[in-house]
């Protein structure tokens with residue numbers, strides 16, 4: 001399943017919800033909940049209480065977690081969301097774009 005292949009710092013594309021079609025960088029993955037926090041995706045308005053940092057209080061945009069099923073790894077060569085395959089590179093397991101003819105490697 002593609003769920004296990006998304007890691008922190010990956011670029012993913014959102015396939016569903018208000019951010020569908022947008023890409024962003026994965027900030028955190030919660031495997032037990034099957035959700036990820038992605039920079040700039042799935043923004044919600046969050047009301048802030050007045051504090052020292054923010055004396056006025058107010059409303060800010062903040063990322064809400066998004067189900068891993070609704071994001072895909074974004075391949076910079078295919079320019080779209082793809083599925084990944086695992087491949088042995090020497091003695092290392094790397095994640096590779098699964099499209100025919102594309103050999104983009106996601107792990108450096």
Ligand SMILES: [Zn+2]
Nearest residue numbers: 075078097102
């Ligand atoms: Zn690709």
